[in-house]
Amino acid sequence: MADTSAPTRVPLVDYLVLDDGEPHLAANECTGCGARFFDRRNACAACFGTDFRRVKIATSGELRTFTIVAFAAPGVEVPFVSGVIDCDGTSVRANLRNVEPDADHVHTGMNVQLTTYSLGTDDHGTEAIGFAFEPI
Amino acid sequence: MDEIWILGINMTKFGKHTDRDVVDLASEAVMAALADGGVTMADMGVMAAGNLMGSGGIGQQIQKQVGQTGIAVYNVSNACATGATALRTAIMSIKAGESDMGLAVGVEKLAGVGLLGGGGRAKKDGNEWEPQGRFGAVTSTDGRIGTDTMPGVFAQVGMEYGHKYGGADFELFAKISEKNHAHSTLNPLAAYSKRFTLEEIMGDMMIAYPNTRPMCSANCDGAAAAVVVSGEKLKTLSLEQQRRAVKVSASVLTSDPWQEACQVLPDVNTLTRNAAKTAYEQAGIGPEDLDLVELHDCFATAELVHYDNLGLCEEGGAVDFFNSGAPWRDGSLPVNVSGGLQSKGHPISATGIANIWEVCHHLRGEAGDRQIEGAKVGLAHVIGLGSACGIHILERSAA
Known part of the structure; x- marks a missing residue:
């Protein structure tokens, strides 16, 4: 039976951390060479090391590239801005939110910060939380 | 090390083949490539075949249409580099001394498939x-x-280059597409051979900024096949076969080495640069020696970065290289005179052999209206996300 005592939150992906201070992203960092990965690891793709530690990713950064997707798979809301953000040396893939999705308002080099938003609540009262970046 | 030569090669018309399946298309290309080389299935010591979207075992299915001799078949799958991988597999068999002649074929039916990638579970x-x-x-x-x-992925690849070096905007990318569509008007085998104005390209339906519809590779049906032969075996064939044979001066396949961000946005640059470096070393030439290049312009935004990755310009100089007019067919280094993937079309597994057919066509002096006069050396490049990069450098026969 579902726990009905309190609404719970679940992150869209497991590398979005909601329960340790301010929301942030976390990566698995190779203790040997410092390479960072967002998924679980068998070994480091850069140096083959097998020892990792969990690290917090900077919550702001610079937009290094983007596209504005106008045509997508069924069920995907368009238009949306997809980009890669350089968060203090770690590249993060994310959407941009809270900005007009056009080339007059989005440009590479702009400074952005992490933001979270609700994806809705399921039948058990669990709310899913997504993340994106927004202009600072 | 013995030399490797293309003895026969063919591509089908690219486009919509509603009444023919992948086996029909591939078999047409195979029969024509064999005839082009003046050989039959009896001469083949190995076969490599690729078909990404099919159910598997395409090589054996083709054999049942063109000749079953019991030779080894390698069914290969390497994203958009599948055709180049098939060719390289046949080449490796010859280099290993296991056979002196081999067949490579790639085929795809993609007409009307629509957007590739994306979706996922709800x-x-x-x-x-x-x-x-x-x-x-x-x-x-x-x-x-x-x-x-x-x-969208390749839009970001191009925009990243623009961020790093400047000068790459929507109009610049659209101009690259304008070039390739203009080139396609001379290619009777292209899926689309319509010239577009810059305004038409920029005003067309936006798919993923800055790529509008005509700036995206055209999904279509098609096949391409090649017969490769060892240098020793070629010497035993007719003078006419030797004259038309095209030397494979370099055959290289790479995957993407780890780079920061490569698991966030595919890095199509490093593996192409690595492949190009190795290919130029193998061939003993440099980019300045090339007379034409067929590169993987799956999107207009991709073509720009590969000018740089293939060393056709100085590092960071791709925008200037394009603006100089160099990659137009009357420029100093014509790129994608076939029309490229944006207009010739991109039946995925056929692409990596079809681009070699295009280069061979010019090196043999058989390209008709779109012939690059006096072409002696050409380069064919493909990249498949994941990633895999195939580069072949081809040289005209001295015979």
Whole structure:
């Protein structure tokens, strides 16, 4: 039976951390060479090391590239801005939110910060939380 | 090391072949490539075949149409580099001394398939956020954490180059597409051979900024096949076969070495640069020796970065290289005179052999209206996301 005592939150992906201070992203960092990965690891793709530690990713950064997707798979809301953000040396893939999705308002080099938003609540009262970046 | 030569090669008309299946198309290309080389299936010591979207075992299915001799078949799959991988597999067999002649074929039916990449699972019918997969995602991440679609991924590849070096805007990318569509008007085998004005390209339906529809590779049907032969074996064939044979001066396949960000946005640059470096070393030439290049312009935004990755310009100089007029067919280094993937079309597994057919066609002096006069050396490049990069350098026969 579902726990009905309190609404719970679940992150869209497991590398979005909601329960340790301010929301942030976390990566698995190779203790040997410092390479960072967002998924679980068998070994480091850069140096083959097998020892990792969990690290917090900077919550702001610079937009290094983007596209504005106008045509997508069924069920995907368009238009949306997809980009890669350089968060203090770690590249993060994310959407941009809270900005007009056009080339007059989005440009590479702009400074952005992490933001979270609700994806809705399921039948058990669990709310899913997504993340994106927004202009600072 | 013995030399490797292309003895026979063919591509089918690219486009919509509603009444023919992949086996029909591939068999047409194989029969024509064999005839082009003046040989039969009895001469083949090995066969490599690629068909990405099919059910598997395409090589054996083709054999049942063109000749079953019991030779080894390698069915290969390497994203958009599948055709080049098939060719390289046949070449490796010859280099290993296991055969002196081999067949490579790639075929795809993609007409009307639409957008490639993207989608993913939706939230379950039971309406429960349940973490699944490598990232513990509770629902599809496409469109929520960036884009999985090819036009969007490659748009970011081009925009990243623009951010790094400047000068690459929507209009610049559209001009690259304008060039390739203009080139296609001379190619009777292209899926589309319509010239577009810059205004038409920029005003067409936006797919993923800055790529509009005509700036995206055209999904279509098609096949291409090649017969490769060892230098020793070629010497035993007729003078006419020797005269038309095209030397494979370099055959290289690479994957993407780890780079920061490569698991966030595919890095199509490093593996192409590595492949180009090795290919030029193998061939003993440099980019300045090339007379034409067929490179993987799956999107207009991709063509720009590969000018740089293939060393056709100085590092960071791709925009200036394009603006100089160099890659137009009357420029100093024509790129994609076939019309490229944007107009010739991109039947995925056929592409990596069809681009070699294009280069061979010019080196043999058989390209008709679109002949690059006096072409002696050409380069063919493909890249498949994941990633795989194939580069072949081809040289005209001295015979």
